[in-house]
Amino acid sequence: xEHSLDPYASLLIHIVSGVGFALTTWxxxxxxxxxGRATGVKNVPYECxxxxxxxxxxxxxxxxxxxxxxxxxxxxxxxxxxxWSVVYxxxxxxxxVEILGVLATFTAILFAGYLYAIRKGALDWSK
Amino acid sequence: MNTLYLEIAVVVLGIILLMVExxxxxxxxxxxxxxxxxxxxxxxxxxFIPQHAPAPGSPAAAFITSDLLSVFFVRLILxxxxxxxxxxxxxxxxxxxxxxxxxxxxGLGEFAILPIFVCAGLMWMVSAVDFIMIFVSLELATITxxxxxxxxxxxxxxxxxxxxxxxxxxxxxxxxxxxxxWLFGTTGTTNLLALPSAIAALPEAAVTPLLFGIGMILVALxxxxxxxxxxxxxxxxxxxxxxxVTSYLSVASKAAGFVVLIxxxxxxxxxxxxxxxxxxxxxxxxxxxxIFGNFAAIPQTNMKRLLGYSSVAHAGYxxxxxxxxSSKMAVxxxxxxxxxxxxxxxxxxxxxxxxxxxxxxxxxxxxNGLGRRSxxxxxxxxxxAASLAGIPFTAGFIGKLLVFEVALKQGHYGLVALGxxxxxxxxxxxxxxxxxxxxxxxxxxxSIAVPGALRFLxxxxxxxxxxxxxxxxxxxxxxx
Numbered sequence: 218x219e220h221s222l223d224p225y226a227s228l229l230i231h232i233v234s235g236v237g238f239a240l241t242t243w244x245x246x247x248x249x250x251x252x253g254r255a256t257g258v259k260n261v262p263y264e265c266x267x268x269x270x271x272x273x274x275x276x277x278x279x280x281x282x283x284x285x286x287x288x289x290x291x292x293x294x295x296x297x298x299x300x301w302s303v304v305y306x307x308x309x310x311x312x313x314v315e316i317l318g319v320l321a322t323f324t325a326i327l328f329a330g331y332l333y334a335i336r337k338g339a340l341d342w343s344k
Numbered sequence: 345m346n347t348l349y350l351e352i353a354v355v356v357l358g359i360i361l362l363m364v365e366x367x368x369x370x371x372x373x374x375x376x377x378x379x380x381x382x383x384x385x386x387x388x389x390x391x392f393i394p395q396h397a398p399a400p401g402s403p404a405a406a407f408i409t410s411d412l413l414s415v416f417f418v419r420l421i422l423x424x425x426x427x428x429x430x431x432x433x434x435x436x437x438x439x440x441x442x443x444x445x446x447x448x449x450x451g452l453g454e455f456a457i458l459p460i461f462v463c464a465g466l467m468w469m470v471s472a473v474d475f476i477m478i479f480v481s482l483e484l485a486t487i488t489x490x491x492x493x494x495x496x497x498x499x500x501x502x503x504x505x506x507x508x509x510x511x512x513x514x515x516x517x518x519x520x521x522x523x524x525x526w527l528f529g530t531t532g533t534t535n536l537l538a539l540p541s542a543i544a545a546l547p548e549a550a551v552t553p554l555l556f557g558i559g560m561i562l563v564a565l566x567x568x569x570x571x572x573x574x575x576x577x578x579x580x581x582x583x584x585x586x587x588x589v590t591s592y593l594s595v596a597s598k599a600a601g602f603v604v605l606i607x608x609x610x611x612x613x614x615x616x617x618x619x620x621x622x623x624x625x626x627x628x629x630x631x632x633x634x635i636f637g638n639f640a641a642i643p644q645t646n647m648k649r650l651l652g653y654s655s656v657a658h659a660g661y662x663x664x665x666x667x668x669x670s671s672k673m674a675v676x677x678x679x680x681x682x683x684x685x686x687x688x689x690x691x692x693x694x695x696x697x698x699x700x701x702x703x704x705x706x707x708x709x710x711x712n713g714l715g716r717r718s719x720x721x722x723x724x725x726x727x728x729a730a731s732l733a734g735i736p737f738t739a740g741f742i743g744k745l746l747v748f749e750v751a752l753k754q755g756h757y758g759l760v761a762l763g764x765x766x767x768x769x770x771x772x773x774x775x776x777x778x779x780x781x782x783x784x785x786x787x788x789x790x791s792i793a794v795p796g797a798l799r800f801l802x803x804x805x806x807x808x809x810x811x812x813x814x815x816x817x818x819x820x821x822x823x824x
Contacts, residue, residue, distance in 0.1 A: 312403060329359045336366040 713786025
């Protein structure tokens with residue numbers, strides 16, 4: 218059982234050093250950084266001496282949300298095609314035709330979604 | 345033939361309808377619902393061709409099965425979806441009010457198409473024998489249900505319902521994935537058929553992490569079947585969601601959750617290392633769900649919330665049968681209970697849909713004097729409430745009788761005694777509706793018109809309640 222945990226040791230070191238670094242810098246800045254007086258001007262983000270304009274959280278079009286969602290749907294799901302050809306090589310010998318059929322079905326379903334998105338104007342920027 | 349082809353047919357139907365919806369110029373979206381219902385009815389007929397499980401060793405056999413349980417519940421889910429689709433066109437006026445549409449009829453068609461995808465997801469779920477497959481199909485169904493629950497976008501109640509459903513659904517998804525990973529970590533398999541032998545080979549020390557994983561999965565399934573203490577989303581989500589969606593949620597989605605529970609427990613029931621603890625947990629869940637569902641329903645004044653708590657209460661009766669799973673009659677009892685539950689719950693939601701459309705609200709007081717305003721609706725509600733309460737000669741009575749009998753034979757005397765008390769409580773809150781319909785003065789005397797499709801549904805579902813209640817043999821035979 219001890220040996221089976223070995224691969225996770227590096228993960229543990231990673232977590233410890235990550236949390237440790239964050240804690241050290243945070244505590245360090247708390248201890249060392251409180252020199253002088255804090256004023257409102259000092260807390261403003263530095264923008265070459267000018268007042269930053271506009272505010273730090275600009276409003277953006279909600280269209281981006283739709284694009285982001287379509288991106289996830291089409292781009293990330295296409296990533297699934299890759300492991301099918303690389304990981305299931307032994308299966309490919311035996312069930313090659315079936316796997317091709319599954320792939321084609323998957324792409325066809327995605328394509329139907331694409332057609333739907335086009336028709337509903339989801340990709341139309343002027344709207 | 346195995347059920348896989350039925351599910352593929354359903355998905356193809358959904359995709360075709362989606363393409364028709366977006367590319368046809370017709371603004372008549374009701375037609376989509378009719379075509380969908382007819383298509384699903386065709387699939388339902390196809391399911392009566394003898395179904396065989398996929399050949400052992402084939403890729404499909406690792407993921408799905410076509411046993412009696414899956415075929416029965418595939419039919420049940422198809423039937424529930426058909427009922428849903430038939431209620432959709434008469435729900436369009438309510439949808440139009442709360443749906444901002446750029447084009448005439450925009451957004452209406454999808455309300456008739458999304459249920460078809462939910463249906464496919466739930467059908468896969470009841471046929472699945474692998475946790476990966478269960479998880480993927482669960483997600484197909486629930487993500488689509490999130491959309492449906494939030495469908496009345498400009499109605500804050502519907503938004504609240506969808507948001508709560510999304511957050512708690514995501515939480516339960518987290519639980520099930522975490523549980524599956526622990527199960528896989530200890531046993532090295534996600535397949536339910538391979539699970540018993542994998543557990544038998546485990547060392548003593550691995551049993552605790554295994555139980556932890558199973559516990560997590562049980563928590564997630566308790567969300568799906570709305571068992572106490574994971575029922576808190578039910579009243580709010582049921583109240584805010586569009587009425588046909590609420591009806592579907594309380595029947596089809598719960599049925600699929602129960603089938604997964606039966607399959608998981610069926611794999612674990614015979615293993616002495618874990619069965620003792622699981623048995624105790626399920627018995628406790630059943631008792632708490634019975635108590636909570638029935639007693640929380642008593643003070644309700646909103647019909648949808650009442651039916652929500654009633655659905656929690658029915659989950660309690662069903663869990664009673666699940667706790668007696670070592671009996672051969674347990675699964676037929678659950679199947680029969682669900683067949684009756686489908687008819688009576690969906691019938692009461694159909695009536696509620698018409699009444700709230702005509703009176704503008706879901707409160708029980710809207711049913712005041714319904715007996716004078718529409719004898720048909722009041723009669724249908726009377727039948728549904730009688731069956732939900734468990735009056736003899738209705739499906740609800742036989743369902744409860746079977747469940748109690750199974751539990752008694754397995755020695756769950758405490759549960760049965762508790763069940764008798766909660767049935768009495770059930771009489772009180774279901775009869776509140778009947779009292780409102782027949783003994784209260786109506787706010788106005790105008791009669792309520794019932795659309796043709798809903799009149800057809802009321803006739804079919806009402807006939808089913810009485811038919812199952814008088815002659816239960818065919819349904820029980822389908823599962824034995």
